[in-house]
Amino acid sequence: MSASVLGLLTGLVLGIAGAFGGFGAFLIVAVLGALGWLAGRALEGKLDLSQLTGRDRR
Template structure:
């Protein structure tokens, strides 16, 4: 399992644990899944956020 998959799965599980039931819970799970996906992509090196921070690494 790649770090991206682990991040996405972790985000979904945490979102489901944080809110259970209804449309609001769906939105929370979607948000946590998206955050988990982004974190996984950064850890995997497939997403570089240095341009958003305004600094260049090299």
């Protein structure tokens, strides 16, 4: 299982644990799932965040 998938699943589980039911809960789970996926991609090195931090990876 890749770090991206693991991050996505972690975000989804935390979102479900944090909020139950309703459209607001759906949005929370979707946002946390996307954040988990992005974190997993960054850990795998498949997402370059140097432009956001202003530092170059030389």
